[in-house]
Structures are given as structure tokens and as C-alpha cells.
Amino acid sequence: MLTAYTSDQIRAAEAALMAKLPEGTLMERAAAGLAVVCAGALGTVYGSRVVVLAGGGDNGGDALYAGARLAARGARVHAVLAGARVHEGGLAALRRAGGRVTDLGGAAGETPADPAGGGTADLARDSATDSARGSGKGSGQGLGKGSVQGPGKGSVRDPAKGPAVGAGVRRLLDGADLVVDGLVGIGGTGALREPYATLARLAAEGPATVVAVDVPSGVDASTGRVDGPAVRADVTVTFGARKIGLLADPGAARAGRVELVDIGLGPYLPDPGASALTDADVALMLPRPGVESDKYRRGVVGVAAGSHRYTGAAVLAVGGAVRAGAGMVRYAGPAEPVAQVRARWPEVVITPLEPGEGIGEVGRVQAWVLGPGLGTGPEALAVARSVLASDVPVLVDADGLTLVAENRSLLRRSAPVLITPHAGELSRLLDVPRSRIEARRVEYARRAADELGVTTLLKGSTTVVAEDERPVRINLTGSSWLATAGTGDVLAGVAGALLAAGLGPYDAASCAAYLHGLAGRNGPVSAWDVLSGVPGAVREVMDRLGEDDGAAKLER
Ligand SMILES: NC(=O)C1=CN([C@@H]2O[C@H](COP(=O)(O)OP(=O)(O)OC[C@H]3O[C@@H](n4cnc5c(N)ncnc54)[C@H](OP(=O)(O)O)[C@@H]3O)[C@@H](O)[C@H]2O)[C@@H](O)CC1
Ligand SMILES: [K+]
Incomplete structure (x- = not known):
């Protein structure tokens, strides 16, 4: 099981660990790990061109110390200081190692011309622009270790706009082999301000490999929310533990490959805010038929779906x-x-329904799948009412969701409900714009679970499963190939089978999303391809567990 945490959880764990260690130890560990990943991304460090984008907090400190390590190995490192303050120790280390600095925010109190050559005139123009900088927002508070305070020299500028990013910096970024994004980490709040926003955009658009420090700047570490320009990293080096925003879209799409650097946080971490299943987790949860199994023990699924249209x-x-x-x-x-x-x-047992008729006596069912293609008229409502009146778990999908959005009381039942909306369906259920849900998937999956009293599987770029008092489960097997008609119906059927086999809605939903993702990973795929890929996906995850250690645990 992969685990992920909010910024607050990480901060609390870090504080507990830091209290036991000499000052600076954690940053040293972080920077050492970061430098190793950067060196790996570069291939050859000596002579490579590295631009460090350093914000005013400790995220910038990590980046500057890692830059110093790369400079000591012969890289040509140039730091662009974005904030009105800077991590002083990191800056000093970089300078000692021969790194160069362009100071946009006034943090270092100086703006040297570019000694790396080629951009001197442009950087002189940057300096001229920068001389109009002012105090900005940062005032040196809160860092506690080695920051220097802005502003630099010059007159007051409009703090809303921030200092301009001149052509010299743009050229630096265009000519870099590697950009280290140390603008903002878990201390980021809201959309990036200038000049951070422009630097993030330029880094995202530029040709260099981008390594993000802890989280890509502009991504909310706790949720994956992106409210404006954000860095698009090839690799994100995250410290101590994964942040939720690295697993959930839209943040996850910005993070690239995530490398976790151990800084000793493990013993201090609380229960995770989110988790992600692996093959082994799914294999252990999936029912595996044993000698005692019969069709009833393996689970009978009822499907109430489809219409004449x-x-x-x-x-x-x-x-x-x-x-x-x-x-x-x-x-x-x-x-x-x-x-x-x-x-x-032909293996399915069928009960034809007359128009307006509910499900009635169909025989034993251990879980229902309600809604795909059902329609939303009175006949569909009669079916929905009868299914939700049963005392077994019900998965509600598609048209079923439209029906319950208009008849919320249908969700008041004692047996579990699992809803499987995409962002558009959830927007109707919660009366929130779809775009807002897409930008804040984790938040709204949680809210749906909370407000509606159900387990929620929110489908989409990252499928998220939320249930009250459980960490959000984020599915990592999804692929954009699955965004094709009918795949949601298949997912509903898979999850229904797992519910009927006795998995709780939280596990059934997350295992189903996992298998569905595996089944659809090699696109292009049709819904029928995904369907056909499901048994192979089940076998694949089960095969990862040795028969010996699996058999005892999996027998149900
Ligand atoms: N604690 C530890 O033990 C360890 C922590 N570590 C590292 O520390 C990082 C956390 O450092 P942190 O707390 O200093 O915050 P950080 O992410 O640098 O952000 C603060 C800066 O960003 C700025 N800023 C904020 N929002 C902004 C916006 N929207 N737009 C623009 N600017 C914005 C804010 O500016 P201000 O508001 O002050 O003007 C301030 O300058 C963490 O991610 C990890 O990398 C590692 O070394 C391991 C050990
Ligand atoms: K960052």
C-alpha cells in the first residue's frame, strides 16, 4: 500500500523529528537525495547547465543546497531567486561552490550581471527591471533559520504584479539542461504570485528536464489542486512521505515520476490521509474460490440496467x-x-420486467448494480426505488445517479451505497460546477461521501474512492484510454461482483478501479476490450502473490 499525506500531517511529523536532530539535518538529507536524483536526470553532471528556481522558503533552501552539490561536481549552476527573502545557508553554500545568482525579488540584496557569459546584457536589463522591485510580501518571518530579509535596493513596486522576469532569465531557462523547481513546497498557499507564476510557466514550457522539489510549484500538496500556472515536472523528489497532491490529478499529472527520499520521518507519521493500492494489496483482497465455494458463496450480483433505448x-x-x-x-x-x-x-439468470414494475422477487442477490442505461423516467424510478429498498449493498451509477440526485431520500437506507459518478454526475449531485470538481477531485469525493452518507468512487483522470473516516484511496492504474463510451458500465459490473463477493464498498470500489485500469491500460481500447481484459487483470495481480503465501490469506 502506498501512503500519502497532507501538508499539515507532514509538518507535524517533521516537527517531531526535527526536535530530536541537530538543526539543518533534515534539509541536508533532503538536499543530498535531491542532488542524487538531479545527477541521475542529467547523466553527466560536469559541464551541464542547471538553473535553480528558488523561492523564499525552505523549499528554495533544499534546491540551493542541491544546486551547491551539483556545482561542486562541475555543473554550471545558476540560481534565480524569486522571493523577497531567501534561505541564507543555501545561498551561501551555492556561492561557495561557484554557483551564480540572479535576484528577482530582492532577497540577496544584489543583482549580479550574468557571469556565465552570453546573457550579460540581458541580465543587465533584468537588473534594471529588478531595480524597480520593492518589498513584496515576504518579510522574513517564519523561516527561523538563516533567511535574509528583503527588500533589495530600489523603489517600491506594485506587490500584486511582482518583479518582472526579464529576457536574461528566459534565456537561462531556454539554455538549461536541468531546471530545479524550488519555488514553493508544502508551504505554498493559493495560486502562485508573480514572479513565481511566470517562472513556473516558463519552466513548464521550456526544453529542460524539470525536477520539482517536494511538489511541483503551483500544485496544492494536500489535495492536488491547481489554481493557476504550475510547474510540469519530469521528476518530483519528495521528502519523508508522498503528498496527496502527487497522486491525485490535476497535481499528479504535473508531478511526473515521483521519487521518495527517506529523511527518517516514518516513525512520526500519523495514519495517512490517502493511500493507493498495489498489486499485492488487491490480490490479498480479491476473493479466490476455494474447495468449499459455490455460486452463492462467490456472490450473486443483480444488475438493474438498460432500457429499450x-x-x-x-x-x-x-x-x-x-x-x-x-x-x-x-x-x-x-x-x-x-x-x-x-x-x-447465456450464463446470466434473467428476470424480464414489465414497464413500471420494480424488481420484485428475483431470487437471492448479494449486491445490486443500479443505473447504467436505465433511463430517468417513471419506469426507471420504479426500478430504482425497488432496488434501493432491498437490504443488500447497492452500487448506483449513471442514470441511477440522476434519479437519486432528484430523489435524495432514496439514499437513506441501512445497507451500504456505493456511488460511481464522473465529475459531471457529481456536479449534479452536489450542485457544484463540474470544472471545480475536476480541479479538486479529492476534496469533492470526500464531500460527496460526507454529505450523502455513501461511499464515493469519483471516476476520471484520477479515480478517487472516499468513505467516511477512511483515507481517500487513489487509483494509480488508470489511463486516458479508458475515457471511452461504456467503460463506466464495465466498471460498475466489476465493482458489483466484488460487493456481492463480500468486499465492503470501499475495498470493492478501489479494487474494481484498479483492475479496470489494468484491463484498459494498453490503448486504444473499447469498452468491450476492457471487459475482455478483466480476467487477465485479475490473474495478473494474483500471480504476483506466491501461491503459498496467498492461499491461506485469500481463502474465504
Ligand atoms: N520542515 C522540514 O523539516 C523540512 C522541509 N523541507 C522543505 O521545506 C519545504 C517547506 O518549506 P517552508 O515551510 O519554508 O515553505 P515553502 O514550501 O518553501 O513555501 C514558503 C515560501 O513560498 C512562498 N509562497 C507561498 N505560497 C506562495 C504563492 N502562492 N505564490 C508565491 N509564493 C508563495 C512564501 O512566500 P511568502 O508568503 O513568505 O511571501 C515562502 O517564501 C518543504 O516543501 C520541503 O521542500 C525539507 O528540507 C525537509 C525538511
Ligand atoms: K517545488
Whole structure:
């Protein structure tokens, strides 16, 4: 299981650890790990051109110390100081190692011309621009170790705009082999201000490999939220523990490969704010039939899906449940999808429903999948009411979500409910704009679980599973290939099979998302391809566990 934390959780753990160590130890560990990853990204350190973007906090300190290490190995390191203050120790170390500095925010009290050659005139122009800088917002408070205070020389500028980023800095970034993003780490709040925002944008657009320090600047470390320009890193070197924003989109898409540097935080970490399953976790949770198994013990799934207009959704949802290894699948629906399901899945037990009829006595079912292609009219509502009136877990998807958005009281039941919306469906359920949900996936998955009293699987660029008082589960197997019609119906069927097999909604949802992602990873894929890939995905994760250590734990 991978674990991830909010900024506050990391800070609390760091404070506890720091109290036991000489000052500067953690930053030294962080910078050493960072420099190793940077060196690996460069290949050849000697003679390479490295630009360090350093903000005014400890994130900038990490970057400057790592820059010093690279400079000591022969890299041509140039730091661009963005803040009105700077980590003094890091700056001094960089200078000692021969690194150069351009000071945009006034932190170092000087703005040298570019001694690296080639950009002197431009940097002189930067200096001229910079001489108009003022105090900015930073006032040196809160750092506690070795910061110097801005402002530099010069007259007061408009703090809302910040100092301009001149052509010299742009040229530096264009000519760099590696950019180290030490603008903002877990201390970042809100959208990046200038000149951080411009530097982040230039780094993201430029040709150099970008290594982000702790988190890509502009990404909210606790949630993955991105509210404006943000660095787009090739690698993010994160310290002590993963931050949630590195696993959840849109932040995750900005982070590139995530390298975790151990700084000794482990014993001080609380329960994680988020987690992500691995093959082994899924294999241990998945039901594996034993000698005692029969179809009922393996789980009977009921599927209430499809309509005379949408027959395919029924076929796909039923198929997801069949291929995920349900003991038995029962299908209840109108004549048209019944004919389709019967033709595709002869193993399914079918109950045709008359218009307006609820599910009635269909026989034993251990979990229901409700909603794909069901329609939203009175006939669909009758089916939804009858399914939600049962006393077994119900997964509500697609049209089922539209129905419950208009009839919230349907969700008041004692057996579990798992909802599987995409951002658009959740926007209707929570009455929040879709774009806001897409930018804050973790937050809104949690809110849905909380407000609606259900387990929520929020589908999309990163699938997130939220349940009250549990860490958010972030799925790491997803792929953009899955964004194609019908894949959601398959996912509903897979999760339904796992619910029926006895997994709680939180585990069923996260295992289903995991398998579904594996099944669809080699695109382009159709929903039918994903369906067909599910048994292979199940086998793949199970094969990762040795038969010996798996068998005892997995027998149900
Ligand atoms: N603690 C430890 O033991 C260890 C911590 N470590 C490292 O410390 C990092 C945390 O350092 P931190 O707390 O100094 O905060 P940090 O991320 O540098 O941000 C503060 C700076 O950003 C600025 N700023 C903020 N928001 C902004 C915005 N929207 N737009 C623009 N600027 C903005 C803010 O400016 P201000 O508001 O003060 O003007 C201030 O200058 C952590 O991520 C890790 O890298 C490692 O060394 C391991 C040991
Ligand atoms: K950063």
C-alpha cells in the first residue's frame, strides 16, 4: 500500500523529528537525495547547465543546497531567486561552490550581471527591471533559520504584479539542461504570485528536464489542486512521505515520476490521509474460490440496467460482473436489453420486467448494480426505488445517479451505497460546477461521501474512492484510454461482483478501479476490450502473490 499525506500531517511529523536532530539535518538529507536524483536526470553532471528556481522558503533552501552539490561536481549552476527573502545557508553554500545568482525579488540584496557569459546584457536589463522591485510580501518571518530579509535596493513596486522576469532569465531557462523547481513546497498557499507564476510557466514550457522539489510549484500538496500556472515536472523528489497532491490529478499529472527520499520521518507519521493500492494489496483482497465455494458463496450480483433505448449498457454492466468472477449474475430489465443480455451472456439468470414494475422477487442477490442505461423516467424510478429498498449493498451509477440526485431520500437506507459518478454526475449531485470538481477531485469525493452518507468512487483522470473516516484511496492504474463510451458500465459490473463477493464498498470500489485500469491500460481500447481484459487483470495481480503465501490469506 502506498501512503500519502497532507501538508499539515507532514509538518507535524517533521516537527517531531526535527526536535530530536541537530538543526539543518533534515534539509541536508533532503538536499543530498535531491542532488542524487538531479545527477541521475542529467547523466553527466560536469559541464551541464542547471538553473535553480528558488523561492523564499525552505523549499528554495533544499534546491540551493542541491544546486551547491551539483556545482561542486562541475555543473554550471545558476540560481534565480524569486522571493523577497531567501534561505541564507543555501545561498551561501551555492556561492561557495561557484554557483551564480540572479535576484528577482530582492532577497540577496544584489543583482549580479550574468557571469556565465552570453546573457550579460540581458541580465543587465533584468537588473534594471529588478531595480524597480520593492518589498513584496515576504518579510522574513517564519523561516527561523538563516533567511535574509528583503527588500533589495530600489523603489517600491506594485506587490500584486511582482518583479518582472526579464529576457536574461528566459534565456537561462531556454539554455538549461536541468531546471530545479524550488519555488514553493508544502508551504505554498493559493495560486502562485508573480514572479513565481511566470517562472513556473516558463519552466513548464521550456526544453529542460524539470525536477520539482517536494511538489511541483503551483500544485496544492494536500489535495492536488491547481489554481493557476504550475510547474510540469519530469521528476518530483519528495521528502519523508508522498503528498496527496502527487497522486491525485490535476497535481499528479504535473508531478511526473515521483521519487521518495527517506529523511527518517516514518516513525512520526500519523495514519495517512490517502493511500493507493498495489498489486499485492488487491490480490490479498480479491476473493479466490476455494474447495468449499459455490455460486452463492462467490456472490450473486443483480444488475438493474438498460432500457429499450440503451441496451448496450446492460450488456456491458452484466459483462463486467461476469468477467470479474461473480458466482452468478441476475439481470432484471425490459424486453430489449433482456434479448441482448441473453444473446451475449447465456450464463446470466434473467428476470424480464414489465414497464413500471420494480424488481420484485428475483431470487437471492448479494449486491445490486443500479443505473447504467436505465433511463430517468417513471419506469426507471420504479426500478430504482425497488432496488434501493432491498437490504443488500447497492452500487448506483449513471442514470441511477440522476434519479437519486432528484430523489435524495432514496439514499437513506441501512445497507451500504456505493456511488460511481464522473465529475459531471457529481456536479449534479452536489450542485457544484463540474470544472471545480475536476480541479479538486479529492476534496469533492470526500464531500460527496460526507454529505450523502455513501461511499464515493469519483471516476476520471484520477479515480478517487472516499468513505467516511477512511483515507481517500487513489487509483494509480488508470489511463486516458479508458475515457471511452461504456467503460463506466464495465466498471460498475466489476465493482458489483466484488460487493456481492463480500468486499465492503470501499475495498470493492478501489479494487474494481484498479483492475479496470489494468484491463484498459494498453490503448486504444473499447469498452468491450476492457471487459475482455478483466480476467487477465485479475490473474495478473494474483500471480504476483506466491501461491503459498496467498492461499491461506485469500481463502474465504
Ligand atoms: N520542515 C522540514 O523539516 C523540512 C522541509 N523541507 C522543505 O521545506 C519545504 C517547506 O518549506 P517552508 O515551510 O519554508 O515553505 P515553502 O514550501 O518553501 O513555501 C514558503 C515560501 O513560498 C512562498 N509562497 C507561498 N505560497 C506562495 C504563492 N502562492 N505564490 C508565491 N509564493 C508563495 C512564501 O512566500 P511568502 O508568503 O513568505 O511571501 C515562502 O517564501 C518543504 O516543501 C520541503 O521542500 C525539507 O528540507 C525537509 C525538511
Ligand atoms: K517545488
